[in-house]
Amino acid sequence: MLNIRIDNIGESIKTTKRAMRAKLQDLKKIMAEVEDDLKREVEVVANARAKGGNTVPIIEYQDIVDEKVTEATKAELRRRGVAVVRGVYPKAEAQAWNDELGEYLAKNRYTERKPAPKVKDEYFSKLKSDKPQIFGIYWSKPQMQARTHPHSARTRAFMNRLWKFEGEGKKYFDPDRETLYADRIRRREPGDKTLGLSPHMDAGSVERWLDDEYQHVFRHVFSGNWRAYEPFDGAGRAETDEIPSPAVCSMFRSFQGWTALTPQGPNDGTLQVMPITKAMVYLLLRPLLDDVPEDVLCGAEPARAFSIEPEWHPLLTPALSSIPHVEPGDTVFWHPDIVHSVEDEHRGQGYSNVIYIAAAPYCAKNAAYLAKQKEAFLSGRSAPDFSAEDYEVDFEGRATAADLTELGKKQMGLQPW
Numbered sequence: 001m002l003n004i005r006i007d008n009i010g011e012s013i014k015t016t017k018r019a020m021r022a023k024l025q026d027l028k029k030i031m032a033e034v035e036d037d038l039k040r041e042v043e044v045v046a047n048a049r050a051k052g053g054n055t056v057p058i059i060e061y062q063d064i065v066d067e068k069v070t071e072a073t074k075a076e077l078r079r080r081g082v083a084v085v086r087g088v089y090p091k092a093e094a095q096a097w098n099d100e101l102g103e104y105l106a107k108n109r110y111t112e113r114k115p116a117p118k119v120k121d122e123y124f125s126k127l128k129s130d131k132p133q134i135f136g137i138y139w140s141k142p143q144m145q146a147r148t149h150p151h152s153a154r155t156r157a158f159m160n161r162l163w164k165f166e167g168e169g170k171k172y173f174d175p176d177r178e179t180l181y182a183d184r185i186r187r188r189e190p191g192d193k194t195l196g197l198s199p200h201m202d203a204g205s206v207e208r209w210l211d212d213e214y215q216h217v218f219r220h221v222f223s224g225n226w227r228a229y230e231p232f233d234g235a236g237r238a239e240t241d242e243i244p245s246p247a248v249c250s251m252f253r254s255f256q257g258w259t260a261l262t263p264q265g266p267n268d269g270t271l272q273v274m275p276i277t278k279a280m281v282y283l284l285l286r287p288l289l290d291d292v293p294e295d296v297l298c299g300a301e302p303a304r305a306f307s308i309e310p311e312w313h314p315l316l317t318p319a320l321s322s323i324p325h326v327e328p329g330d331t332v333f334w335h336p337d338i339v340h341s342v343e344d345e346h347r348g349q350g351y352s353n354v355i356y357i358a359a360a361p362y363c364a365k366n367a368a369y370l371a372k373q374k375e376a377f378l379s380g381r382s383a384p385d386f387s388a389e390d391y392e393v394d395f396e397g398r399a400t401a402a403d404l405t406e407l408g409k410k411q412m413g414l415q416p417w
């Protein structure tokens with residue numbers, strides 16, 4: 001439950017911080033250890049990058065199918081919280097989706113007709129750069145085909161299984177049943193300079209301190225036993241409450257993610273990450289130090305992305321790394337606590353286009369969202385979490401229930417699972 005009085009968020013923050021500090025008598029000593037540990041981890045990442053090595057683990061889709069991903073690789077995936085999975089979809093299929101999406105937007109004159117949003121998307125308004133080149137469409141056939149593709153289900157089940165999905169006498173979520181979170185697409189032009197996003201985290205900002213379930217998720221950190229904190233422990237993760245706001249995700253995503261429709265890599269205006277899952281410990285404890293005003297959570301403000309700032313989090317900055325080059329049909333996944341950004345400038349030659357496809361395993365929270373989302377799908381309205389732009393209501397050629405496979409209908413909540 002959210003312990004938030006939104007009309008007086010400052011008071012809620014002060015009260016919570018006071019209570020947390022009371023339990024962390026050794027805060028200075030703990031923070032020194034945390035910083036020391038994190039510094040070493042940041043160095044590992046920065047050194048690997050300097051030597052031209054990969055800071056993001058790469059695995060092959062075929063190895064997932066053949067169950068050949070080693071335990072050592074899985075441990076590395078958990079440590080980094082980011083994965084590139086190559087060849088999830090056949091390349092030609094992903095390229096065809098890219099063309100088809102372009103035709104869908106052109107045929108329906110998206111850029112000319114784009115009406116003013118009914119609800120302003122202020123999620124990123126506090127971040128440094130403007131809104132990225134993201135199109136508010138959810139229901140094109142390529143998006144639905146990619147999301148409901150059996151290869152995607154296989155990949156997401158593998159990613160879900162990196163988590164501890166049962167414990168405390170219950171199953172937190174079902175790793176093998178995927179629900180579908182309809183998100184938008186990115187089509188970024190070469191030369192574009194205006195569309196970056198500064199480092200941030202989604203899946204809650206102030207909630208990470210103020211929500212009861214989040215306090216359970218981070219119980220070891222807030223009790224001072226930070227070494228016991230396990231980023232992939234599912235306890236409480238699928239039960240957190242978020243402050244409702246346009247473009248804040250109200251599903252539990254075990255990983256955020258996207259599928260590449262065009263080749264893209266460093267400098268192509270694409271994704272950057274700080275690939276250290278345990279950095280969350282530092283981010284959680286940082287606002288409790290003496291140099292931070294009582295009502296400040298160092299970049300976390302209600303109904304916004306949680307902004308990671310050099311002013312508060314200088315230790316992390318050197319870890320920021322671009323994802324490696326990917327080809328159409330490759331996918332990228334990142335844990336909900338991974339700091340990420342989008343490069344300010346697209347210096348490459350071609351469009352960098354993606355379909356956002358997260359992993360969202362079946363649980364009560366996600367089933368509840370599906371019930372709302374399916375109504376939006378059937379009528380072509382924007383997905384419930386997003387600004388109610390509703391561009392596609394009268395778009396020609398959008399996907400309908402008849403276009404979905406059996407698996408797709410289950411993932412959309414149109415058929416019981």
Ligand SMILES: [Fe+2]
Nearest residue numbers: 200201202340
């Ligand atoms: Fe994000």
